[in-house]
Amino acid sequence: MTRTLNRRRMLALMSASTAVAALPAIGRAQGSPTKGQDVLIVYLTRTRNTEALARLVQARTGGTLVALQPQQPYPQNYQAHVDQVVRENEQSLTPALRNPVDPAPYSTVFVGFPTWGMQLPPPVKSWLAQVKLSGKRVLPFNTHAGFGVGSGFETVQALCPNSTVLAGLSIEGGYEKRGQMLMLQGDRARRADEQVAQWLARHQIS
Numbered sequence: 001m002t003r004t005l006n007r008r009r010m011l012a013l014m015s016a017s018t019a020v021a022a023l024p025a026i027g028r029a030q031g032s033p034t035k036g037q038d039v040l041i042v043y044l045t046r047t048r049n050t051e052a053l054a055r056l057v058q059a060r061t062g063g064t065l066v067a068l069q070p071q072q073p074y075p076q077n078y079q080a081h082v083d084q085v086v087r088e089n090e091q092s093l094t095p096a097l098r099n100p101v102d103p104a105p106y107s108t109v110f111v112g113f114p115t116w117g118m119q120l121p122p123p124v125k126s127w128l129a130q131v132k133l134s135g136k137r138v139l140p141f142n143t144h145a146g147f148g149v150g151s152g153f154e155t156v157q158a159l160c161p162n163s164t165v166l167a168g169l170s171i172e173g174g175y176e177k178r179g180q181m182l183m184l185q186g187d188r189a190r191r192a193d194e195q196v197a198q199w200l201a202r203h204q205i206s
């Protein structure tokens with residue numbers, strides 16, 4: 001058990017960049033033990049807090065880590081970014097993605113996202129709306145600036161009607177508006193890792 005974990009952690013440290021691995025399809029009944037090659041971790045990030053959380057999940061599951069990227073990057077300027085998201089949400093726009101990763105080979109799919117306007121970010125809505133997650137186990141996770149996940153988890157559930165969507169994990173990340181960028185470091189990263197461990201144990205994922 002310890003050896004497996006150490007190997008997974010080593011692999012996580014070695015994968016400095018995100019990568020999409022083309023893996024064979026594996027038929028796995030829900031509820032049976034999770035294997036690294038059976039796990040996909042998709043996340044969206046701007047200031048890297050959700051990425052930090054995704055990496056903690058990766059270190060404990062050995063899954064494949066993929067950062068979702070909108071085809072048209074969001075503005076660097078924070079307020080311009082917020083304004084664009086408000087417009088997208090008001091008009092129910094779903095931006096095109098540069099890398100719409102195919103979840104077909106995986107049975108367990110983690111979906112990580114920051115809270116944007118108290119909602120699921122539009123690029124994550126895009127991805128969930130265009131891929132097939134039927135029959136898969138979906139675990140959403142989130143970082144926010146102190147106001148919580150908002151409607152994010154409910155929207156994941158609504159966009160995955162034929163999946164088993166398990167209770168999500170939501171953790172306070174940064175607060176760019178106040179100049180707080182990547183905050184899940186040091187002690188906060190260690191506390192987040194404990195929360196990840198408890199969350200995975202609760203869902204019997206090791």
Ligand SMILES: Cc1cc2nc3c(=O)[nH]c(=O)nc-3n(C[C@H](O)[C@H](O)[C@H](O)COP(=O)(O)O)c2cc1C
Nearest residue numbers: 045046047048049050114115117118145147173174
């Ligand atoms: C466009 C935008 C909208 C945001 N809206 C909210 C919000 O409604 N509530 C909240 O708590 N945080 C909000 N935040 C803050 C992020 O959720 C928080 O900083 C998160 O940790 C960022 O994750 P990241 O570092 O992975 O990008 C917003 C950030 C951005 C860029």
